[in-house]
Amino acid sequence: MSILYDRNKDNTVEKALSLAERSGILRLCKRTLKSFPPIAVKFNFLDLLTLDLSHNKLTEYPKQLCNCHFLSISNCSHNLLKSLPDEFDQLQNLLQLDLSYNCLTVLPKSLCRLQKLQVLIICNNKLSSLPDDCGDLVSLVVLDASNNKIQSASARLVNLKALRIFKLRNNALQSVPEEWCHLRLHCLDLSVNQLTSLPPAYSEMRPGLTQLNLELNPMQSPPPHVCCRGPSHVLKFLASCRAGTELPWHYAKPSSSSGAAVSSVGRRNQNNLSAATSKEPADATVANSTGVLIAAPEDFADFNGDALPSMPQLTQRRISTVSSGSSSATQLSASAAALQFSSSNSVMQRLEQQSSRLGGSSTLPRRRPATIVTLDATAVDAS
Numbered sequence: 001m002s003i004l005y006d007r008n009k010d011n012t013v014e015k016a017l018s019l020a021e022r023s024g025i026l027r028l029c030k031r032t033l034k035s036f037p038p039i040a041v042k043f044n045f046l047d048l049l050t051l052d053l054s055h056n057k058l059t060e061y062p063k064q065l066c067n068c069h070f071l072s073i074s075n076c077s078h079n080l081l082k083s084l085p086d087e088f089d090q091l092q093n094l095l096q097l098d099l100s101y102n103c104l105t106v107l108p109k110s111l112c113r114l115q116k117l118q119v120l121i122i123c124n125n126k127l128s129s130l131p132d133d134c135g136d137l138v139s140l141v142v143l144d145a146s147n148n149k150i151q152s153a154s155a156r157l158v159n160l161k162a163l164r165i166f167k168l169r170n171n172a173l174q175s176v177p178e179e180w181c182h183l184r185l186h187c188l189d190l191s192v193n194q195l196t197s198l199p200p201a202y203s204e205m206r207p208g209l210t211q212l213n214l215e216l217n218p219m220q221s222p223p224p225h226v227c228c229r230g231p232s233h234v235l236k237f238l239a240s241c242r243a244g245t246e247l248p249w250h251y252a253k254p255s256s257s258s259g260a261a262v263s264s265v266g267r268r269n270q271n272n273l274s275a276a277t278s279k280e281p282a283d284a285t286v287a288n289s290t291g292v293l294i295a296a297p298e299d300f301a302d303f304n305g306d307a308l309p310s311m312p313q314l315t316q317r318r319i320s321t322v323s324s325g326s327s328s329a330t331q332l333s334a335s336a337a338a339l340q341f342s343s344s345n346s347v348m349q350r351l352e353q354q355s356s357r358l359g360g361s362s363t364l365p366r367r368r369p370a371t372i373v374t375l376d377a378t379a380v381d382a383s
Contacts, residue, residue: 017043024049029056029075036062046070054078054098066090077101077121089113100124100144112136123147123167135159146170146189155179168193169213178202187211197221198234200242206235 013028014037020026021043028037033056041064048068058079065071066087072095081102088110096119097111104125111120112133120137123146130145135156137143143160146169153168155177166185170192181201188205191213197220212231219227222237 013037014039020045020048024070025052026050027052029054032057034058035060036064040064049073051075061085061088063087069093072096074098084108084110086110092116095119097121107131107134109133115139118142118162120144130154130157132156138162141165143167153177158182181205184208189213190217192216195219198238200238203235203239203242206232206239209235 013031016026016028017037017040024047026045026048029052033053035058040062045065045068048065048071050073051065051068051071052075053062054075055078058076058081061076061081061084063085066085067090069090070093071091072093074091074094074096075098077098077100079102081099081104083104083106088108091114094114094117097114097117098119098121100121101124104122104127107122107127107130111117112131113136115136116139117137118139119142120140121142121144123144125148127145127148127150129150130153132154134143134154135158137160139162140160141162142165143163144165144167146167148171150168150171150173153173153176157163158177158179160183163183164185165187166183167187167189169189173190173193173195175195176190176198178199178201181199181204183205184207185205186208188209188211192215195214195217198214209231212234214227214234221241222234226233226237
């Protein structure tokens with residue numbers, strides 16, 4: 001059965017090679033290849049345009065494919081490549097190269113001599129640096145070196161005038177070159193590194209930089225509360241640092257007291273309520289936070305049932321004194337009762353006016369209003 005399986009496998013590979021010779025597209029992905037098929041020497045790949053060798057177990061790039069001078073797209077991701085042949089620089093028409101998920105430890109010099117390369121994906125390897133040779137990739141537009149072990153990157157990358165997307169996520173960078181400020185990037189991803197600051201000169205990236213990711217870094221300049229606002233605020237912060245001007249108030253670090261507050265409005269209302277309930281009255285008049293006065297039983301001593309005393313009259317009379325040690329809960333309950341009395345008084349006046357309009361005498365029953373008894377602090381504590 002295994003012999004039959006190998007023959008079927010060779011037949012499918014041979015068919016793919018034959019099809020690539022005619023169409024210019026070679027697809028040998030997901031075939032668990034450990035080396036390029038020896039049968040490929042029978043075919044001519046000089047006109048090859050697209051190559052897909054992804055998801056295999058290749059440890060070397062096929063040298064015989066370095067003669068494909070018209071090759072523009074090459075996908076060798078998810079393999080076990082550790083290096084590239086010296087002949088790789090013969091692919092001068094290569095535009096897109098995907099070497100992600102391999103075992104590269106050093107970026108080959110032959111790769112850096114590809115003058116027309118526009119997209120280079122080298123993420124998920126074991127690279128420790130981006131050498132000076134990378135500055136020779138003058139046509140590069142997208143460079144993704146995420147998920148490596150990069151500790152340093154060359155300042156010569158400033159020569160990549162066409163670079164727009166630069167990703168260095170999840171590496172070991174502790175600093176970035178100041179010269180990169182001249183790059184005209186649209187996207188810069190420096191997240192999950194060991195950066196503590198950005199050079200103030202990076203404020204020059206402001207015209208075109210729309211995506212700046214600095215999350216999961218021990219940032220100090222700019223601080224985290226500025227980084228989370230977005231690239232425009234980060235670049236404005238750096239511009240202020242570069243010019244030596246005073247930082248805007250909203251870039252100042254929030255204090256712990258303000259962070260602990262629930263809200264400014266709620267805190268203000270709470271302070272007003274506390275001041276109103278704890279303030280001792282100047283004379284025998286007691287008022288709550290809404291301005292309603294609390295009447296005492298003596299104010300109704302002369303009431304004979306013919307006329308209700310008005311609220312202005314009540315305010316001029318002596319009302320019961322609440323000791324400074326009485327609880328705020330007692331005062332609040334008393335003020336609520338005063339509000340109830342005020343509303344009942346206005347209702348009775350409206351009923352009298354309606355009765356007089358009808359031409360009849362006011363025969364509405366009179367009832368003595370409920371008096372409000374204030375309690376001292378000892379009585380409240382006992383209850």
